[in-house]
Every structure is written in structure tokens, then in C-alpha cells.
Amino acid sequence: MTSTAVVTLAAVLIIVLGVSFISRPRGPSTVDFYLAGQRVGVMTNSWAICGDYLSAASFLGVAAAVYVSGLDGAWYAVGFAAGFVPVLLLIAAPLRRFGEFSLADFLGRRMDSDPVRLASVGVVQLVILxxxxxxxxxxGITWELLVGQGLLGLSPYATGVLLSTAVVAVVVAFGGMRGTTWNQAVQFLLLFAALVWLAVVVTADGFRxxxxxxxxxxxxLANPTLGADGQEWALTEETNHMHPGEPALFGEPGARYGPLGQVALVVTLGLGTAGLPHVMNRYFTSPTGKAARTTTVWVLVLIGAFYSMAIMLGTAARDIIPEAVTGRPWLQELTVNGVLHTPEHALPVLGRIYGEQTGLGLIAAAALIAAMSTVAGLLLASAATWGHDVYERHINPRATQRQAVWAGRITTLLGAALAAGLAIALRPEAFAPAMPSLVATMVTWAFAVAGSALTPVLVLAIWWHRTTAAGSLAGLLTGAALSVSMFMTAGLITTDWLRELLAAPTLVVAPITVAVVVLVSLRTRTPDGVQAHWVRMHGTAADRRAERMARLTRGGVDAR
Known part of the structure; x- marks a missing residue:
């Protein structure tokens, strides 16, 4: 453990805990704890959403996927970024105008149905986990590379998992949405700055x-694989899934996915974004629907820049690291003939090449920030779902505000413990290089459930007034069951195109979910008050005309 690593980690933890302490909620209000009083400004919220969304899968995973599979890895960046287009066009403003605590709360109230609310809670918790x-x-991977030592008899990987998850759990439990918002905003700016630094120094060194x-x-294109003894690594050429029999190349599609697999991956990631509870919940913190839409525009700009740099740096790592091995024993231990064993090490290794221990500390700290920031959003979404949608409405309807907040805090800590336990039970090396990036691929499962179950029901609830409670319930259960069963069985399939489709099932499951919702809704009764809900989400035609006229009038006055 170097002094630089210790100082870097200490600085990150001090910033995170300090921001949480300063911005912690001052009272026991659930609106303040879960929604930051619904007073989060456009720029702050856009930074916070980016901090929430740009996870370890984005910072480590996208560059790793590009590093290990070339152009096919870039589809992760395309899908992650494209997901905010349907959010901007279809969801952000109506969702905020309706104004609830969570996605489950929105669907439960929109359908006037407790079964829909509870089914939504189940699907949301599955996505969050x-x-x-x-x-x-x-x-855990980042701590293992940055520090390389465990604490209290634990392995370095297990230590990283427990430490990062525990710190964030405490931050969320006692900082609430207000502390989490400011933390995520600050963390995004630090994360973005680290990526910009690395892009600048790589480009200045002559990389094109x-x-x-x-x-x-x-x-x-070749990547390391473990031999039959599980100890010795060797380079193995990748199969070309686009043109069987021909070698896979870095700059051409086919190193990881066939034509159908590439489309399925982008659709799964794009539709899944619109159903991610920790991202969509942030729109309830905006003061107005217009602010929510403007926030999304800024998010698109920021994440577009982020993913462009991630793709470039994944390519830079593949190009630069083989030449940098000479004279660097530490790098020889991480590579086979210049190719990294663990693709997620691509950015931290670049940081060390160009900035020695300081550069490694900066990039590795940014990776920890990315993981911690997203964990914070996920835990807060979990707390809102359990504390508000289950505890307040079903377990203890007479709960005081303080009791409801403490229920959210307790479920936050329990959720963090479960996630950490599952992460420790995994052995990342056992999955590589079967996946282009372990972190990015695992996150795809969450997107698959969200895009197959939550997004279709959410969009129909917002834009089709005939949607019923029975239809929504059937859609949620169908989408979740089919998506989970498909990606769980993908590893058993030997046919390439079918395995790729099952691993990213939203392309198939989302249309089925829509069909189920529509068919069941047409045969069942619409909920009471649907017209009032419609006006609440969209306004009347007169309202929209008056708003447009007011804008034109203001524009004319400003012009004069």
C-alpha cells in the first residue's frame, strides 16, 4: 500500500463524508429525506444524475469492453447514452408533474392499485440488486489493484467490496437525498475531471x-484465457461472430456479438435506462416538469462527452500497454504478451503509466467514486421503495415521519449488506474472459429486467389512458419472469445468435410485455380518476396553448 494510495483514498472519503454531513436533512420529513424537498436545480440535478448513472460499469466497464473486444465493446457506450433519448421525449416531464416518491408509488397511484404497487416494488428491488x-x-477490483492488501484477514478484493459499500451505506442512511444529491454532483465532477486528465495526457503523448x-x-484480436489447470494464461484468438472462419479484428464488428446480438444489446441498454429506479427517482426531486426535461438535455450532453472519452481511452489502453510493458515488472505481472488479464484494469494502468502512483491513485479513486456514487443512488431508491411504498402504506400506515425515515435507513443498510455479500461470493477471474467486461455484462442484467418490465408499463401508463391495473400487473410479471428466465439460461445455449439474444432479451420481451398490457387492459376496467391523472401528467390542450402563448409573449417582450 503506497502513501499516495492512502492519501487519495482518505481524501475521497473525507470529501464524501464531509458533503453528506454539511447537506444532511435537518428534520425527519420523508419529502426531505427521499426527494431533497423537491428543490434540486437543473445543473445540480444533471450532475447528480450523471454521478448516479455513470457507474463502475461506465467508468471501468465501457473502456474494458472496448479494450477486450474493440468495436463491439463500443455498443455498451451507445446503449448507455441512447437510453436518455426516450427519457427526454416520453418520461421525464410527465413523471415529475405527477409527482410521487418512486416508480412503484407512481404506478400504484396511477393505477389506483396496491397489487400493482407491490409488484412494482418486487421488480424494482430485483433491478436494484x-x-x-x-x-x-x-x-473490490479497484481496491485490489490500487492498494493490493486486505484488512482484518480479508482478501484485497473483499476488503474493497466491504469498504466501498459500507461507506456509501452510511452516507445514504444519514444523508438522505439531499446529501446524496450533492455527493453525486461532486463525485461526477471529480470523475469527469479524472477522465479528461487521462484523455489529455494520452493525446499529448501522440495517441491518435x-x-x-x-x-x-x-x-x-486475441485475449488471455486460463489453461486447463486454471493457473497458466495464454493468448487465444477471438471468434468472428459476423464472418465465421475469418479472424476477429479490433476495428470491425463481430469480435463479441453477431448482427442480432449487437441490436439486442443496444435495445436492452437503451430501453433499460428508462426503467432504472435510481435514475428515474431523481426526476421527482426537480421543482417542475420543465426543469426535469431541461435536466435531461444536459445529461445527454455530459454523458455523450463521457462515453466518447471512455471509448477513446479503451482503445488507447489496447494500443499503448503492450509497448509500455518493457521495463515495468509490475505491468508484466498483469499481462500476457502485453494484454491485461483483467480488462477493468485498463484505465488504472494507463493512469499509472502516465502519472506513476499519483496517476494510478487518481484513476482508481475515480473508479471507486463511480461505484460509490451509483451505489448511493441504488440504496436510496431501495430505501424509498421499502420505507415509503411498503412500510408506510402497508406495514405501519400510522407511522410518523421519523419512523418512516428510520425504516428507509434500516433497509438501506440491509440492502448494502446483501449486495456486498453477493459480490464477495463472486470470483471475477472465474468469469473473464467469457464476458467482454464482467462489470458491464452484469449491469446488463439489471437493464434487461428494467427494459423488459418497468419501461413498457411506465410508458403505457403515461401515454395510453386505457391502461388498467390488471394490464399493468400482468405486464410487470410477464416482463420480469421472461427476462430473468432468458438471461439465466443464456449460458446453457451453444448457438451464438440465440445465446446473444437471450443474454440481452429486451428486444424480444418488451414487445411481448406491451402486447400483454394492451390485451389485458382492453378486457378490464380502467381505474377511477384516470382523466384527472391524465391532466396532472400532461395538462389540457388549453393549458398547453396558454403555456405556448405565454412563452411567445415573453419572447416578444424580450425582443423589444
């Missing part, structure tokens, strides 16, 4: 993206 585990894995892709594509 599937998203939490890879973030904890990312924290186009030239690197062309150079890397001159030889077949």
Missing part, C-alpha cells in the same frame, strides 16, 4: 484514435 452487485464488484484503430486491426 442486479445493479448493486456489479458496483460492489467494481469497488483513428491511427490506433487501424494499427490494432492489422492483426487478429
Amino acid at each position: 442486479a445493479y448493486l452487485v456489479p458496483q460492489s464488484v467494481g469497488g 484514435y483513428g491511427e490506433a484503430v487501424q494499427s490494432l486491426s492489422e492483426a487478429p
Whole structure:
């Protein structure tokens, strides 16, 4: 453990805990604890959403996926970024205008149905758990590389998992949405700055993206695999899934997915974004629907820049690391013929090459920040779902505000413990290199459930007034059951195109979910008060005309 690593980690923890203490909620109000009083400004919320969304899967996983599979890895960045387009066009503003605590609360009230609310809670918790585990894995991988030592007899990996998850659990439990919002905003700015630094120094050293892709594509793409003894690593050429029999190349599609698999992955990630509870819950903190929409525009700009740099740096790592091995014994231990055993080490290794221990500390701390920031959002979404949608409404309807907040805090700590336990039970090396990036691939499972179950029901509830409680319930259960069963059986399939489709099932399951919701809704009764809900989400035609006229009038006055 170097002094630089200790100082870097200490600085990160001090910043996180300090921001949480300063911005902690002053009273026991559930609106303040879960929604920060619904007074979060546009820029602050856009930074916080980016901090919430740009997880270890984004910071470590996208660069790792590009590093190990070239162009096919870039589809993760495309899907992650494209997901905010449907959020901007279809969800952000109506969701905020309706104004509840969580996605489960929104669907329960919109459908006037406790079964829908409870089914939504179940699906939300499944998504949260599937998203939490890879973030904890990312924290463990980063600690293992940065520090390399365990505490209290634990392995370095287990220590990283427990430490990163425990710190965030405490931050969320006692900082609430207000403390989490400011933490995520600050963490995003630090994360973005670290990525910009690395992009600048790599470019200044002469790296050029186009030239690197062309150079890397001159030889077949090969990655390390463990031998039969489970100890010795060897380089194995990747199979070309687009053109069987031909070598896979870094700059061409096919190193990881066939044509159907690439489309399925992008659709799963894109639709899944709109159903992620920890991201969508942030829109309830905006003061107005217009602010929610403007926030999404800024998010699209910021994450577009982020993912562009992640793709570039994943390529840079593949191009630069083989030449940097000479004279660096520490790097030789991490590679086979210049190729990293663990793709998630790509950015931290680049940081050490260009900044020695300080650079490694900066990039590794940014990776921990990414994992911790997303874990914070996930735990808060879990707390809102259990504390508000279950405890307040079903277990103890007469609960005081203080009791409800403490119920959320307790479920936060329990959720963190479960996620950490599952992450420790995993052995990341057992999955690599079967996946382009363990962290990114595991997160895909959360997107699959969200995009297959929550997103179709959410969009129909907002835009189709005929949606019923029975239809929503059937859609939630169908989407969740099919998506889980498909990606759980993907590993048993030997046919490439079918395995790729099952691993990213939203392309198939989302249309089925929509069909189920529509068919069941047409045969059942719409909930009471649907017209009032519709006006609450969208306003009347007269309202919209008056708003447009007011904007035109203000524009004319300003012009004069």
C-alpha cells in the first residue's frame, strides 16, 4: 500500500463524508429525506444524475469492453447514452408533474392499485440488486489493484467490496437525498475531471484514435484465457461472430456479438435506462416538469462527452500497454504478451503509466467514486421503495415521519449488506474472459429486467389512458419472469445468435410485455380518476396553448 494510495483514498472519503454531513436533512420529513424537498436545480440535478448513472460499469466497464473486444465493446457506450433519448421525449416531464416518491408509488397511484404497487416494488428491488452487485464488484477490483492488501484477514478484493459499500451505506442512511444529491454532483465532477486528465495526457503523448484503430486491426484480436489447470494464461484468438472462419479484428464488428446480438444489446441498454429506479427517482426531486426535461438535455450532453472519452481511452489502453510493458515488472505481472488479464484494469494502468502512483491513485479513486456514487443512488431508491411504498402504506400506515425515515435507513443498510455479500461470493477471474467486461455484462442484467418490465408499463401508463391495473400487473410479471428466465439460461445455449439474444432479451420481451398490457387492459376496467391523472401528467390542450402563448409573449417582450 503506497502513501499516495492512502492519501487519495482518505481524501475521497473525507470529501464524501464531509458533503453528506454539511447537506444532511435537518428534520425527519420523508419529502426531505427521499426527494431533497423537491428543490434540486437543473445543473445540480444533471450532475447528480450523471454521478448516479455513470457507474463502475461506465467508468471501468465501457473502456474494458472496448479494450477486450474493440468495436463491439463500443455498443455498451451507445446503449448507455441512447437510453436518455426516450427519457427526454416520453418520461421525464410527465413523471415529475405527477409527482410521487418512486416508480412503484407512481404506478400504484396511477393505477389506483396496491397489487400493482407491490409488484412494482418486487421488480424494482430485483433491478436494484442486479445493479448493486456489479458496483460492489467494481469497488473490490479497484481496491485490489490500487492498494493490493486486505484488512482484518480479508482478501484485497473483499476488503474493497466491504469498504466501498459500507461507506456509501452510511452516507445514504444519514444523508438522505439531499446529501446524496450533492455527493453525486461532486463525485461526477471529480470523475469527469479524472477522465479528461487521462484523455489529455494520452493525446499529448501522440495517441491518435483513428491511427490506433487501424494499427490494432492489422492483426487478429486475441485475449488471455486460463489453461486447463486454471493457473497458466495464454493468448487465444477471438471468434468472428459476423464472418465465421475469418479472424476477429479490433476495428470491425463481430469480435463479441453477431448482427442480432449487437441490436439486442443496444435495445436492452437503451430501453433499460428508462426503467432504472435510481435514475428515474431523481426526476421527482426537480421543482417542475420543465426543469426535469431541461435536466435531461444536459445529461445527454455530459454523458455523450463521457462515453466518447471512455471509448477513446479503451482503445488507447489496447494500443499503448503492450509497448509500455518493457521495463515495468509490475505491468508484466498483469499481462500476457502485453494484454491485461483483467480488462477493468485498463484505465488504472494507463493512469499509472502516465502519472506513476499519483496517476494510478487518481484513476482508481475515480473508479471507486463511480461505484460509490451509483451505489448511493441504488440504496436510496431501495430505501424509498421499502420505507415509503411498503412500510408506510402497508406495514405501519400510522407511522410518523421519523419512523418512516428510520425504516428507509434500516433497509438501506440491509440492502448494502446483501449486495456486498453477493459480490464477495463472486470470483471475477472465474468469469473473464467469457464476458467482454464482467462489470458491464452484469449491469446488463439489471437493464434487461428494467427494459423488459418497468419501461413498457411506465410508458403505457403515461401515454395510453386505457391502461388498467390488471394490464399493468400482468405486464410487470410477464416482463420480469421472461427476462430473468432468458438471461439465466443464456449460458446453457451453444448457438451464438440465440445465446446473444437471450443474454440481452429486451428486444424480444418488451414487445411481448406491451402486447400483454394492451390485451389485458382492453378486457378490464380502467381505474377511477384516470382523466384527472391524465391532466396532472400532461395538462389540457388549453393549458398547453396558454403555456405556448405565454412563452411567445415573453419572447416578444424580450425582443423589444
